[in-house]
Amino acid sequence: MPVVALGPTAKPEEPRTNLHPVHEWHAAPLPADEAKRLHLLHSLDLLDTPHEEVFDRVTRVVAELLEVPIALVSLVDAHRQWFKSRLGLDVCETARDVSFCAYALHSERLLLVEDTHADARFAGNPLVTGAPHVRFYAGVPLRSSGGLVLGTLCAIDTKPRTLSASKQAALCDLAATVEREIVQREAARETREIQEVDRRKLRLSESRFHTIFQQTPTGKAIVDLDGRFIEVNPKLCEITGYSADELVSMTFQQITEEADLPEDMELVAELLDGARKTYSLAKRYRRRDGATIWVDLCVALIRDERGEPLHFVSVAQDITSRKHSEQMLRDYRQELERRVLGRTSELTSSRAALQTITDNLPVLIAHVDADLRYRFNNQVYRDVFGVDPAALRGKTVRDAIGAATFERCLPYFRRVLAGERVTHEDIVYEGAPSRIWNATYIPEYRRDKVVGFYIMSQDITETKRRENQMRSEVMLDALTGLPNRRALAEQLALYVDAARADDMPFALFFMDLDGFKNVNDQHGHDVGDALLRQVAARLKKTTRAGDLVCRLAGDEFVLLARGIASSSACSRIAQDICRAIGRPFDLANGEARLGTSVGIAMCAAGFDTSAEALLAQADRAMYEAKRKGRNGFRFASMPADAAPAIDACLEAAGEHAMHH
Known part of the structure; x- marks a missing residue:
């Protein structure tokens, strides 16, 4: 089959032809979704890549089936059309403003031009009036999984012709083959992105855990099911007088006062049997130097995804002075x-x-x-x-x-x-x-x-007063002054119990700041801490006086709103939060802009759930909000009447981003 050059100056593998129209010619208008279309096209790693047999096979079949000299898999870029597969041309791309395929972007199924001289759109096109003298064009749009048109599978001839319905259908079927290959690559890219996000989340979670485990002013340990210490933090070593190497060779039974051990072991057995999820007790440890100390011990059992016990996590606070008093x-x-x-x-x-x-x-x-x-x-x-x-x-x-x-x-x-x-x-x-x-x-x-x-x-x-002050210090976040994770756990359990007793519905809003890490990395932790304090103050000002705003850790916050029984009310609250956090924050050296992704879990009166399950649902909904574009919200279980409010919020967030 002959190879057609696009004009007398075209050379093989030239990046672009330089053709100039001899008649008045108007380029195809841009699609409404042009920005999204180009973003996806560039992310698929198809442009400027070597020939691939999976695409070349299709263009060969098109040329043979339709008996045309030119068959192309064309991808329409911002200023050019680039040929992933070409048969009958010696160049790999042409300018977009003379491209037939740019018009095909607007076609629902097939752009068919049986005689370009008889079509006002193309009669003055440089590729018609000059080499290669296109007289016939048939192009089928190639769509992504979301319906964005990335290019075409097209057939070109230098003489006018008609195309039967059966051959039109065959050309569309072959285009579907190319389209399926593109969609598979799109899915693979999304999978890689999701895996990378998951890896980043895992690294962040591990970093947070390490910081909390090592640097908090309470003794912490991970203990195996037999009671042997797996990992301990410096504060526990300080409390017990043992080094970390010494502790990991011992069991908690060995350092527990013998008289306190039966109650401790009974509570451990209840954890393993599933009768309770956590327990707390005051007990005595024997220090390395022989002295006896009192600790306030909190223990939780960690299970795997099948519900099988993995290990214990324990938190110990030295209360020897309090016990003596x-x-x-x-x-x-x-x-x-x-x-x-x-x-x-x-x-x-x-x-x-x-x-x-x-x-x-x-x-x-x-x-x-x-x-x-x-x-x-x-x-x-x-x-x-x-x-x-x-x-x-x-x-x-x-x-x-x-x-x-x-x-x-x-x-x-x-x-x-x-x-x-x-x-x-x-x-x-x-x-x-x-x-x-x-x-x-x-x-x-x-x-x-x-x-x-x-x-x-x-x-x-x-x-x-001293006891209440000590309790307040334990229950408050030192940075923002908001109730901390421990306070949230207590209050959430009370809220769930009240809702279960048909007393009072409530809603839980799980918030994670969008863009905070960039500010923290760029300006330093002192500025990041100041910004978190401003966020806390703004959340308290935005919410009702009776609502509970807590800081979990890092840039994660939780709001408990009592008496909220409808998704529309939740949507209004979430919109208020998004708008409040979306306003600029004043920093010492300028200003910062943040957003917030909000996950909402509703608990109706009489509904039987657990505090842990409710918090996990809201957490998952928050990550869904991040995946859907950030600075918005999602419900853990989407109520039908919540969709319009969510769409409105996302639309408002989009307008806000456009203005800034």
Whole structure:
């Protein structure tokens, strides 16, 4: 079959011909999806590649079947058409503005020009008026899996001709063969991209885990199913006094105080049996130097995808100082009670002496009879409640402390009148609402019969304040001041329990910032930290006062919104979040722009699910939002009425990107 040159100056393998129209000629308009089409074409690694038999085989069949001198697999680039396979031409590309195939991009099935001289679109084309003097053209669009036209399979002749319906169908069938090859390569590219994304996520996850494991101020360990340490962090070595090499040759049973081991092993067995997912307890470790320390231990069991146990993850916090303080406080109370009881017993015959002693003790002391009327009060009642102790004698406890407080205390009063020594913690008296008390009720016996009881109430306001402060520090993220992962776990469990009891629906929004890594890498971690604090403040300002905004780690945040029962309400919240994070952030050396991908999981009242499952669903939905274009949101389980809102949000996000 003869080879046709495109003009007298064309040479084999020239990158482009330089043909000039001799008649008025208008190039084909650009398709509406031109940018997407070119992006996909360039990503498939087809342009400027060697000949491949899979494509050449098709052009040979086209030339033979249609009896044409030229058959091409043409890919239409931004300014050229490049021939992946060519038969009958000695050049590998031509300018796009004289290309017939550029017109074929707009064809639904087949662009057929039986006589170019009779077609106003092509009569003045340089390839018609000059070499190779195209008189006949038939081109079938080659589409991607998403319907984008990348090029054509075309047949060209230098004389006019007609093409029967059967040969048109055959040409379309051969084009489908080429199209299938292109789609397969597209799928392979997407698979490679997904695998690369998964690898990046895995590397990031491993990096985050390593940082959290090694640098957090709590002891952490990975422990095998027999109790042997697999990996330990520096803080656990500091707590136990052992080196990492020493610990990984030992089991947790070896460093646990023997008296605490049975409870620990029982909880481990419940984990392995599936009766619980985590457990916490206070236990004692034996340090390398022989000393005993207290730790607050939290343990979780990690299972594989089939549900089989793999290993334990444990977190230990040294609470030795707290335990010593608690023991000193208990010893003090017991000694105080012993002294008061001893002195009270000795001085029952001397009311004046009793009053003098009790008035100088820093506790509320009272004597109550079986009818719950005061028989004695010390002077501390005057200091706390502003009432003369003498005025309380004969008055009922209910009248003195108020009906609400009395109802809370009544069960304890009944127990002490039944002969039981009772401790009542965390009492708040109506007359002193800013203080918290710990009361001990001691029965008074006469002839083996309880005739009343003694009340000793100690002010533990400062102790409770310190405990709450310690708890707040454990439950807050140090960088942003938001509740942390531990706080989220507690609150989410409460939300799920409430929803399961048909009490209150809620929605969980899992957020991951888009573009944060670039800012962090470009400007440094100090700027990244400042940016995270701004994001936290903006999220709190955007959400309702009763909503819970938490920071998990890195640039991941979670919002719990109670009382949300419709996808439209969730969509509005997600749109508000996307818009809020999409506004510029002020940095010390300029500004930064971020987006956020949001995954939404809804939990309706009465719906039975777990906190872990709900969080995982929202996490997966967030990654789906990233795959769909970022700075948008997706539902974990797509409600029908959520689609329009999502589309609107994505459209708004697109407009925002165009303007910036």
